[in-house]
Amino acid sequence: DTAVSQTPKYLVTQMGNDKSIKCEQNLGHDTMYWYKQDSKKFLKIMFSYNNKELIINETVPNRFSPKSPDKAHLNLHINSLELGDSAVYFCASSLGTGQGIPYEQYFGPGTRLTVT
Amino acid sequence: KQEVTQIPAALSVPEGENLVLNCSFTDSAIYNLQWFRQDPGKGLTSLLLIQSSQREQTSGRLNASLDKSSGRSTLYIAASQPGDSATYLCAFCSTDSWGKLQFGAGTQVVVTP
Numbered sequence: 001d002t003a004v005s006q007t008p009k010y011l012v013t014q015m016g017n018d019k020s021i022k023c024e025q026n027l028g029h030d031t032m033y034w035y036k037q038d039s040k041k042f043l044k045i046m047f048s049y050n051n052k053e054l055i056i057n058e059t060v061p062n063r064f065s066p067k068s069p070d071k072a073h074l075n076l077h078i079n080s081l082e083l084g085d086s087a088v089y090f091c092a093s094s095l096g097t098g099q100g101i102p103y104e105q106y107f108g109p110g111t112r113l114t115v116t
Numbered sequence: 117k118q119e120v121t122q123i124p125a126a127l128s129v130p131e132g133e134n135l136v137l138n139c140s141f142t143d144s145a146i147y148n149l150q151w152f153r154q155d156p157g158k159g160l161t162s163l164l165l166i167q168s169s170q171r172e173q174t175s176g177r178l179n180a181s182l183d184k185s186s187g188r189s190t191l192y193i194a195a196s197q198p199g200d201s202a203t204y205l206c207a208f209c210s211t212d213s214w215g216k217l218q219f220g221a222g223t224q225v226v227v228t229p
Contacts, residue, residue, distance in 0.1 A: 103215040107160040
């Protein structure tokens, strides 16, 4: 059973298009995250939701909009795609964010987005 | 600003040797530190998590230590195997960050048979 899954695994699209990436976790976790891994393999957080509420919103263009319909799902919608958006996007989840709870994060397999 | 540095950037060892991977961080307000493994084209696999109150964690051939005073964590892999070849990432979570992980650039490990 896959703990954190993402769809699609690969996404090739043209500049200016709008696309979405979906993430689901079956771990019963309250918190979910989106990370971006750029061409230099550096990982950086974009967003985090705790129990469907946005708690982390890094400096990300507002073309990126996360949505969490429930605790088990976190989607990422990207408008007007640009060449620089090409990267691997990872979803992750953790038990929660309360004090005393270890923030061990479990990652999905990633979505490789290529913008042409 | 928090920085996470991993040294060396790349490491090649013959099978059977022990691996020592270093991670340093600048923020003393650590909540926990997590070590991951990433295989080419794959996601991240969590290896070990050390909470701020712990000095080390062990899982099989893996041992991770944490020294908050010097801002360092070390991942030891005993008796390396070719299957250990991967990129190893450390990620720091501070106390006021709501779980935000800040990653180092990774150490790329090759274990030769």
